[in-house]
Structure formats: C-alpha cells, structure tokens
Amino acid sequence: MGIVRNGHEASDRWSYIRRFLGGVAGIADDFLGWWWRGKDTLSPAELAAAHEQWADRAEWRLAQRAEELASDRIKRYLVTSWTDSVAYTSRRLAAQARGELSEWIPQRERRPDLHTEARAIFADILTELNIQSQPTKEQSSVVHLRKAG
Incomplete structure (x- = not known):
C-alpha cells in the first residue's frame, strides 16, 4: 500500500x-x-x-x-x-x-530522436525569425518612398 x-x-x-x-x-x-x-x-x-x-x-x-x-x-x-x-x-x-x-554516452548518441527534434525546433525558429525580418510589400513600398522623397 x-x-x-x-x-x-x-x-x-x-x-x-x-x-x-x-x-x-x-x-x-x-x-x-x-x-x-x-x-x-x-x-x-x-x-x-x-x-x-x-x-x-x-x-x-x-x-x-x-x-x-x-x-x-x-x-x-x-x-x-x-x-x-x-x-x-x-x-x-x-x-x-x-x-x-x-x-x-552523450544524449545526442543515446537519444538521437531528441537531438533530431532539437535541430528541427532550432530550424523552425530560424525560419520564423527570417520570415519576420522580411519586409512585406507594403513595408518595402514605404521604404522606397522614403528613400526617393
């Protein structure tokens, strides 16, 4: 019990x-x-x-x-x-x-699934950051207008 x-x-x-x-x-x-x-x-x-x-x-x-x-x-x-x-x-x-x-035994060797998941999460975060740092078409137009004006 x-x-x-x-x-x-x-x-x-x-x-x-x-x-x-x-x-x-x-x-x-x-x-x-x-x-x-x-x-x-x-x-x-x-x-x-x-x-x-x-x-x-x-x-x-x-x-x-x-x-x-x-x-x-x-x-x-x-x-x-x-x-x-x-x-x-x-x-x-x-x-x-x-x-x-x-x-x-390092974790990446005894648990390759966790190592692969960590790399995938990191890649997803980098992709998301890259997408967020790319200006939209509207933002690009504003930047070009400011440079021209």
Missing part, C-alpha cells in the same frame, strides 16, 4: 526517496534535500536502489504530463530532454553505487 503526499500516491516503489517527494502539480521533489540529508544513511545497495527510484520518478512525472505537453512541441522537447538527462544520470549513479563504471 502506498502513502499519499499532496494528493498523489507515493508508492512503495519509491521507498528510499518517499519523504523527499512533492506532488505532481506545482510542488517539486526535493532531490537536493535527499542528496544532502538522505543518501548518507543508505548502504551502497540501498543508495543504488534510491538512484533507480529517482530515475523512475522522473520518468513517471513525464508520463503524468503527457496531455499537458502534447500541444506544445518546444515545452515537450525541453521536459523530455531534461527527464532523459535526470534518468540517465540517476541510473549512472546507481551503477556507480554498485561498483559498476561505464563511459558517459
């Missing part, structure tokens, strides 16, 4: 980090509080499990926001990219707590 915090269930799957969890809407999880006050009380195995729970929690929160993010491409990209970074880093810390070391 899970416990309820701020109207949302903090299930037993987050047992090592439960007291540092906020709600879904508007209340942030207290990762830094856990980092400074909670993690030092855990064995290496428990610390690894806690880091896995932080990764799971970040991905769970992203899933809870699917409807909100569906209509905002840029926000969806930013939140998805941030979540991927948090989950990846948390899982690396879990592996480190278990004594496993591996090479860092």
Whole structure:
C-alpha cells in the first residue's frame, strides 16, 4: 500500500526517496534535500536502489504530463530532454553505487530522436525569425518612398 503526499500516491516503489517527494502539480521533489540529508544513511545497495527510484520518478512525472505537453512541441522537447538527462544520470549513479563504471554516452548518441527534434525546433525558429525580418510589400513600398522623397 502506498502513502499519499499532496494528493498523489507515493508508492512503495519509491521507498528510499518517499519523504523527499512533492506532488505532481506545482510542488517539486526535493532531490537536493535527499542528496544532502538522505543518501548518507543508505548502504551502497540501498543508495543504488534510491538512484533507480529517482530515475523512475522522473520518468513517471513525464508520463503524468503527457496531455499537458502534447500541444506544445518546444515545452515537450525541453521536459523530455531534461527527464532523459535526470534518468540517465540517476541510473549512472546507481551503477556507480554498485561498483559498476561505464563511459558517459552523450544524449545526442543515446537519444538521437531528441537531438533530431532539437535541430528541427532550432530550424523552425530560424525560419520564423527570417520570415519576420522580411519586409512585406507594403513595408518595402514605404521604404522606397522614403528613400526617393
């Protein structure tokens, strides 16, 4: 049975980090509080499990926001990219707590879909800026009249 915090269930799957969890809407999880006050009380195995729970929690929160993010491409990209970074880093810390070391894989290599989306968003913004900076026919006529007059 899970416990309820701020109207949302903090299930037993987050047992090592439960007291540092906020709600879904508007209340942030207290990762830094856990980092400074909670993690030092855990064995290496428990610390690894806690880091896995932080990764799971970040991905769970992203899933809870699917409807909100569906209509905002840029926000969806930013939140998805941030979540991927948090989950990846948390899982690396879990592996480190278990004594496993591996090479860092940049996000553009492990998530080429996010890299492609970032480039597409950037290209769209540049296109929009270019369109906005092009004078309309009316504006061009006014400029020519001013130069002639």
